[in-house]
Amino acid sequence: MQLPHAAVIALVDGKRFELFRNSGNEAGPVLAPMMSPDLDEHGKGGGAGRDSSSANPTGHQIDEDAHAAAAVGWLNKQVTARKIERLVIVAAPRTLGEMRLHYHKQLQAALVAELSKDLVGKSGPEILVALRGK
Structure with a gap:
């Protein structure tokens, strides 16, 4: 997979959110860590369109x-503010499924690739190996 210069790679699992930027070029990508933002997780009413019941996840899954x-x-x-133009999302499988429910159309257009894998905590070179195998 070609990773455009300045593309942002977002690594997400159920608890953590890490960001990298390709400071290299497509032929020689170099992932530089970025500051991870503080997220507003106030909407803890379950996933998109889900009510809590015995058939649906509760507690930590919410x-x-x-x-x-x-x-x-x-x-x-x-x-949408054009601070990210190209984006790669790498997330644990269930997390990626939940994330897709919330994608804005502009995010979908900026999406270079998705990878359904938990790589949070991995180094830049390890992430690149996983992306090349996609």
Whole structure:
């Protein structure tokens, strides 16, 4: 996969949110860590369109869904404000599914790739290996 210069790579799991920027070029990407924002996770009423019941997740899963929604909310704002032009989202499988429910159309247009894998806490070179294998 070609990773455009200045593309932002967002790593998300149920609790953490990490950001990297490609400071290299497409032929030689170099992932530089970025500051992770403080997320507003106030909407803890479950995932998009879900009510809490015995058939639906509660407790920690609601917190993880709220975290995923908050991460996408922040990314949506950055993309619509044109602070992020190219985006790669790498998230744990269930988290990625929840995130997709909240994508803005402009975020979808900025999306270079998605990878359904938990890489939070990995180094830039490890992330690049996973992205190349996509």
